[in-house]
Amino acid sequence: MKKLVLAIDIGGTKIHIGHIHDGKILKEKIFPTNSKAAAVEILHKIRTQIESFQVDFDVIAIGVPGLVDEKKGIIYDLNNIPSWKEVHLKDFLESHFKVPVLVTNDANMFVLGEKCFGKARNYRNFVGISIGTGLGTGIFIDNKLYAGNYSAAGELGSLPYKDKTIEDYCSGKFFLQQYQLKGSEVYEMALKGDEKALRIFDEYGSHLGEAIKMVLFLLSPQAIFLGGSVSKSYKFFEKALKDSLASFPFSRVLKDLVIETSDISKVAMYGAAALVEARLDKASKFSNQTPDIQ
Structure with a gap:
């Protein structure tokens, strides 16, 4: 039952x-x-x-x-x-x-929901990156959720990056700390074609691309699924993210990689x-x- x-x-x-x-x-x-x-x-x-x-x-x-x-x-x-x-x-x-x-x-x-109900059903090895107030990462390896000790596997956001951490540049914190705007505000501006907002998303996408390179070097998953509130703006930073990924040295890994946003509310x-x-x-x-x- x-x-x-x-x-x-x-x-x-x-x-x-x-x-x-x-x-x-x-x-x-x-x-x-x-x-x-x-x-x-x-x-x-x-x-x-x-x-x-x-x-x-x-x-x-x-x-x-x-x-x-x-x-x-x-x-x-x-x-x-x-x-x-x-x-x-x-x-x-x-x-x-x-x-x-x-x-x-x-x-x-997030990744359990995506695996059982969403786009990840047919992937044995994938990573989910949830982007909101912070940044969280869930990992499936050989069709198993890998949580690690203290459920701490995949703490990508805590890795050092530039003068702070990945989370500071790749979550909602980026918009607040760098531009004193909420991510939702930048999104609304971008919908109206605001040039500043579009530039902000380009910058953001470049940072997230660098973070995803770290995931590729470490885990080389078949797919990466983006979730959380910031992922709703993906169309505005997708190109910058992929431009950033273009310098990843293992082209065959990059060629086969699937990057999509979760469509599960x-x-x-x-x-x-x-x-x-x-x-x-x-x-x-x-x-x-x-x-x-x-």
Whole structure:
């Protein structure tokens, strides 16, 4: 019997809750993350929001943007929520709601959703890059999700780049730090043909292309899927990204590489359902190629 899943995607600016059954989102809500609040205050806010949802569920699946001890459900050192240095989220929610709680990195939720419901179904080796407030990377190797120790595999955004990190130049932070604009504002400007906005996206695409080169050198995946709010602007930075990739030395790898944006709305919600299938039910029916957790 398929389980009723309560999916929670915790981000630096918002928290998204979805009620999912049999691959369908039945109900959902989004509320802002008070990222500057004390850890316990945020925990109680999440619990209160779950209670106010007023739905039945068999399991809670959560994605967070940082390090996770997946067995114990402990979250460590979230950059976008500074007070979350060591949060025992699994114990906190299980003791109150009396259902199993699964916790993983939010980028893993993204690639699980893409694998089971999206364009990645037919790829055994691929990478998903989720670009929003920050930058997260999920990895599938030989048809298995590779999370690594503390779910920290694929922390591409933390790699040094120029004077800061990849995340500073390849996430929504780039627009704020370099131009004091939100990515959504630059997007709206670009839609109107604004030359400044188009130049900003060209610059952004060049940086993201450099980051993708690092992925190619390390993993050489068949495909890379872009998700998150910034990926909606892909048409404005696609050319600059590919121009940047043109200098990658292994032309055969580049020739076969597929780069696409995710076309699944709320992909992390579906990834939560896939996580439950993979972890608890073991035999997912969402895909002909059942993803395993490694």
